Amino acid sequence: MHDLQATSIKYQRNTLYVLDQHQLPHVENWLPCESVDAMVAMIQKLQIRGAPLIGIGASLLLGHLAANGACTTTLQRNAEVLRAARPTAVNLMNNMDSMLAVLQTSGPSALPTEAERLFHEDVALCNSLANLGAELIPANANILTHCNTGSLATAGVGTAIGVINAAHQQGKNIHVYVDETRPLLQGGRLTAWEMKQLGVAHTLICDNMAAILMRDKKVDCILVGADRIAVNGDFANKVGTYSLAVNAYHHNVPFYVVAPNTTVDIECMSGEKIPIEERDAAEVRGVSGSFGDVCWSPNQTPVYNPAFDVTPAALISGWILDKGVFNQEQIKKGVLKTL
């Protein structure tokens, strides 16, 4: 397979490496990934994360295993195991289905090329949606975002952060409110790090501060990513997104979801059909990362920890995809089925 380099995944001299996002931003540690078990563990621990990137990571690993002699039966089994590593982000399933289809028609030798194609496709899709989305961002805008949707979550410039970066590059003098994104702090750790790298003016807030910023007219629009978009426009994203959408609707703040077409699930008719991952109680009882493990709750405190929530289409101002920006009318007419 050819060498590849993105912000948080790379392929060099026949080895796949993942930038350990669990340790960011204080430690930048590249982990080699040689096996399906290792990739599944990294996906589940969120060392590699973000809907597009987990699909790309799983595809590159399959391509690598095929390039190193794995047979069709093993690769089929591997793809099924990787496909089930996390349940909500449909990019993982879509990418594994592409790899399996190529395996079926052309055999193992075609998988490295397909994995590379998916990597380059994600870069191109991010560029396209970033440019389309930036047209919607007014000069001097205050943008609020949730979770992390940048180059750490994709092979390219990102989705919501891709739009933010494009608007910044166009000299629009934007400022970003970064939701810290409890419980795993993808905003406080990863988006804050990316904003700094990109040179975008930003302010970190706790998630529960977003409503007062909207009330005080300090937010011009909200941009978030997605892990799965249903055909009717409902979408799943990092838990807390729904709460932002309700607040945005109440305060009349434009609320956009930004994603590549690989995040659309054409088999899924509406949001209630999207499977939502529930995660370990320890993530809510405390926090862990490069700074160590902290538990501030009593040890056995009962916890509810859904990793994602579903935002209904009715609360969304626009769907920014690589093929265009769509409104409520177009979504109701079923445009997502035709992408």
Ligand SMILES: CSC[C@@H](O)[C@@H](O)C(=O)COP(=O)(O)O
């Ligand atoms: C371009 S990334 C879009 C989504 O995957 C992102 O917003 C998100 O919810 C990521 O969740 P995570 O649990 O960190 O993988």
